[in-house]
Amino acid sequence: MKRRDFLKYIGVGGAGGVLGFIFGKVSKPPVGKLMPYLIPDPDIIPGVANWYASLCAHCGAGCGVLVKVMEGRVKKIEGNPEHPVNKGKLCALGQALPQTLYNPDRLKKPLKRTGERGRGQFAEISWEEAVSTVAKNLVDLNKSGNANKAYLLTHPLRGTFAKLAAAFMSSLGTSNIYEYELFQNRNLLYALETSMGLDCIPRYDIENTKYLLSFGADFTSTWVSPVLYSDAYGKMRQAAPGNRGKLVQVEPRMSLTGASADEWVAARPGAECVLALSIAYALVEKGYYRGGEVDAWRSALSKYKPSAAAHIADVPEKRIYEIARDFAKTRPSLAIGGETVSSYQDGVSGLTAVNILNHLAGNNGIKGGVIANAAGEKPDFKKGIAALIDDAAKGRVKTLIINNTNPVFTTPDGAKTVEALKAVGFIVSLASFKDETVALADIVLPLDACLEDWGDDEPNPSVGYPCRTLMQPAVSRAADTLGAGDVFLAVARAVGGKTAGRLKAASYADYLKDAWRDEYAKNKRMSAGTLTFDDFWNASLKKGGWWHPVGETKKAMRVSPSAARDAASKGPSMFEGDAKDFPFYFMLYPHHVHRDGRGANIPWMQELSDPMTSVVWGNWIEINPKTAERLGIREGALVTIESPFGKVSAPAYLYPGIRPDTAAMPIGQGHDAYGRYAQGKGQNPIRILPFKNDLRTGAFAVNSTRVKISPAAREGGIVKLEGTANEAGRDIAQTVSVSEYMKMKKEAV
Amino acid sequence: MPAVILQLRKVTVDKRTYSEVNKDILRLMTKTGPGYYAALGIVASLAGILFFLPWAYQIYRGQGVTGLNVPVLWGVYLVNFVFWVGIAHAGTLISAMLFITKTPWRRAIARGAETMTLFALILVALYIFIHMGRPWNAYWTMPYPNQRELWLNFMSPIMFDVFAIGTYTTSSAVFLYFGMIPDLASLQHQTTGWRKKLYSTLSLGWRGTDAQWTVHGRATMFFSSFIMPLVVSVHSIVSWDFALSLVPGYSQTVFAPYFVTGALLSGLAGVMLMFTIMRWAYPFLTKYVTDYHYDRVGALILALSLVWSYFTCMEVFTGLYANTSLELEHLKFKILTLPYFKLYFLMIFCNSILPLSLIFKKLRVSRPFMLFLCIFVLIGMWLERYLIVPNALSRKFLPFMWHDYTPSWVEVSITLGALMFFVSLFMVSIKLFPVISLFEVKEDIGIPMKHEHRKDGA
Amino acid sequence: MSGNPIKAIIERLKEFRRPGYYKNYDHKWTMVIDLDRCNGCEACVTACYAENNLPVVGKEDCGNSRVMNWIRVERYVAGEYPDVKVKFIPILCQQCSKAPCELGCPVYATYHNQDGLNVQVYNRCVGTFTCATYCPYDVRRFNWFTYKWDAPLEQQLNPDVTVREMGVMEKCTFCIQRIRAGKDKAKDEGRAVKDGDITPACAQSCPAGAFTFGDLNDPESRVSMLAKSRRRFRLFEELNTEPSVIYLKKVFADGGGNPPVGGHTLAGGHPPVKEGHGG
């Protein structure tokens, strides 16, 4: 017996203790090898961290990261302090990258379907077999003259990989590239393009604005580029002494950003567009608008005078005028429109109305307003998910390559996505996890985590000047996986012919480097300052990319009254279901870290409480406490929400920040597959939506139906961390009023 | 003095003789029927199943098998700890305090009470281990020299506890043993075999000479005076575990006397409960523990209950008087929230209202009623601790962290099992050692003895 | 004081009241958290999970309030629809200068080190829970079980931080390993630690820049500047725990469901013991 053990026995002294140890030694982590490096790797010094600059691929914001690597393992992710998008900061989801890399449920080998499609039965195969199977299928398709029946469905692509994918598909003789993700900015890009003539998401200069009017943009947690905007938010509040920007948030359900707002305007769901237009009218009416075509504007907007809009939007007329006054008088001011608005059936009108506001108040092109960016990647508006599902259902899709996107999870039951995919001849899925869509594939190709792969990115929205981020592997591959670029190159080689001819690079790393070399040769700003490309390349790898903070993009940004006329003609956005049978609006929003469901397989993200409800490991239905009282719903009770298209049950959370005529649910949970942490947690509310797609943009609208709520007697099994959200008068998070704050500022030296 | 003597006469049943006393006690110790074995077997195996096995499981899995959480990190184990410290007060109170105040009726029940004290303290010590996250390191709470120069934090109330309880256990053990020496000596003549050996060894050559009695008397006086402050200090110190924190509901200046009073109350109830049960099991004990005892102890319980009630009112009153959110929320949770509302008023009923009935002598001497009352007082006192220990933690400073506590099956089982363990220890001990002090009862019998005056401190 | 033995003795005894018995600390690490910047995104929480090897306990234990977060973002809601006011406050160990938790620990498993930090010695902890019970801020976390990382998640564990054993208490350390590394680096370079050398993980990650970390002993440091802010307050100042975490008040719109400001403290009207709201 070891001395230590002996002391333990003595220490406990009782029979109970002894019995305890008979059950097994008090659990200790098993002893591992202290130093796994018998022959040391010259790059690895035990105990000393290497930091690699790279790119976070957990969402589309494109934050630059530094990866801390010790002993060949990724230890931590931090923001890259030099990177202009996130400036060294990182959101919760980004910091969870190591848990994607080391996720126990990652796919480790290529798989081949063995059972019936959709049953999820697969056998492991070798890469050679997998690639040759895919190549053979593509070659056969080509030979039979059906080349245009090969489709690529991918998450939105940017940078060099987008070019590679396009080259690959076109060499096969098809242009069927469908980009899809649930929250994809399609409506935003479309509205910007059609009403303002912008080919990019501009830089909303939240940092310098004094009055931010946000229409449902949850910009500090999920919208477009959360870290960029959170940083800007912090600076707007407290960076410049004496100047504290004001935030007014218009949304039916208070989002995380709404919680930090100075004012919350709970407009009627779908009527934000009307509210924005009536504010615009007030701007014109009160003479705040200083530009031309006053009469044209007045008449274009006249349908929504504040007096009329007040009823539709459920916002008092007086308040509309106040907002208009503040918005115009506070210089600079800024209006933004976010997911809540863009996810309506007519999301474009709401976003257009926001553009109108910025135009009328003169916020375009000024510091603290809307600043143009260089042209960014933009999806093909014709190629929405509905179009693809339609093609698939009609048998027009023979071969479908799905790259890291999960339409089965993010489309409603009514879309019949599964049936449509079952009608596809051959499905290749490139993914890291066995999610709901992967389950339908014939061949599954396991992808690298972004910390093992090469890549690059042009963030969109960008930062007002050119910015390219580089992604480089921080560690060697943990399993038998490949990067998506390498997969395409391997398949191209196996296909041979024209395809192989156009994609000759031996690896995606080479392809990427070549692409940058070309760019370097062409772009003077890139080549300035470095002698050779290799110098530039190495410097960029070290820094995390290339950005050039001078030479801001200047673009004309004008909105014409006809845009207003267009938007005004649509009226408030539609909700399916009859108000009598389905009395509640149903609002869906991305969970702050699960987003569209992608974060649900990360244990940290499951255990990170939702900031507004503190719920963990599941989801919930938000109901106003008054409504709940009326319906006899207790907190945590199981509640069934029924739309004309289906129903879903989840525990109720009594949420004071929601309109009494609205119910809301976060998206992200309710996975049937996607690994042990995601599976069977909560419910997927998307299932009960109508499959409403905007024909102009191809965007799928999630805020589109009414529901009815019926309480079930059972407990819903909600798990939340909060005891109570009531401060009990203890003044814990102390506050000062604005007037007092101003006094302080004056008194301060 | 005459009054004392007079009272003394009343205490005893005059017909008893020395030999009868010897016989009675010896019978109790040596004549063991199947009923006893059956009872002991059941109780001991219950102790094993309910106490040791779950504890072993807890050590193996971790404290997570309890219902504890953040912020309620002190639960039923600490409640039991305080409760048993309380029970442990009876012995000392009866032996030492009443000895010094020359209360004659203590004699018959003192030994039993002291034995109870010792076993209760064993449970107390066990509960310290049970409640620890790493019980195998419990010896670290002891000051011992070591290479790494690790020392203890003498500012910590927990450290006070270790010493207070250590001292109390040692002194009660010595006090108990010391008081038993004359009895053991007398028993060695009446027994044979291993018992004889045991008693003769333990009696340390006591022969009952005058000189020995003199020393014994003086020493008893000394021990009594020494141990008496411990009665006050031990439970005061235990109360400081709570009172020295900042937690609303813990940080109360009234806690020390409040806890001591409560401890004495529960201790007396425990002793009376024990004797009532023993009288039922061994009817001849009626000769020793008489109605007079019930009457006196009943009166004392009544007095203590009144003091306790006063402190309970003060606790609420000071909270209300402070009128801060902290105090008010704590009180609201403890008194007005279900299920604690019910528990609180059950406690008040048990400890304040029910004992009021002891005003009537008829009830004081009614054994079934006293049995019932003692059980209720014990329940009430346990509840008092329960309503203080985990309850206050449920409503600490930050409302976001407020969380309730429900004991897990492990905690419930260990609580019951520990009681069984206590009972089995006691059952074994009455067979090994005289549960009624022979020599003191003999003093009671009333034939004037030359030592008596000295014994009574003359 | 000379010549008055009583006074001398009192002075001597007073020394024992100084936590850790240090006369002077090398540093006074301080965290300033600007509540007007915090938007409740919880990036700080995740950063702490990553940096300090915090285990994931699962749904059931989360429900039992046994989540292992060393920093949490508390949210308080006042008012009813449509006038709802929400406040976030990140709460981590306040690194009290007069720490109640230290008073409670019988074995000095938690004590003050020479940096003025309240540190937890896992090896010494016996698990009496006293520290956590005494902590007014409920920031201490206990290892209820032996927590496991599903392979290969354990590969990401930070080798600079211990993985705690069952039965010990843990809490925010102000990322002591980072403080160590910063001090070592400064020493290697033969200089004193300068402001900005050391940033705890949570402070590093905060997208809104709500945290500032530094040495309050250094009058030039950013925290020293911010600590003078008129918006400053410390959590439950009246408890006299002297926290090293200084909060800056959130600015709230006038009117609405705002709680009263100024002079309104926990103890029902007593002004804060020291410093008050000003600087």
Ligand code: SF4
């Ligand atoms: S990371 Fe910053 S903004 Fe986000 S919750 Fe933490 S302190 Fe607040």
Ligand code: SF4
């Ligand atoms: S906050 Fe709590 S744990 Fe931290 S030093 Fe203060 S009392 Fe101790």
Ligand code: SF4
């Ligand atoms: S200072 Fe370090 S240990 Fe403390 S909460 Fe922040 S990250 Fe966690």
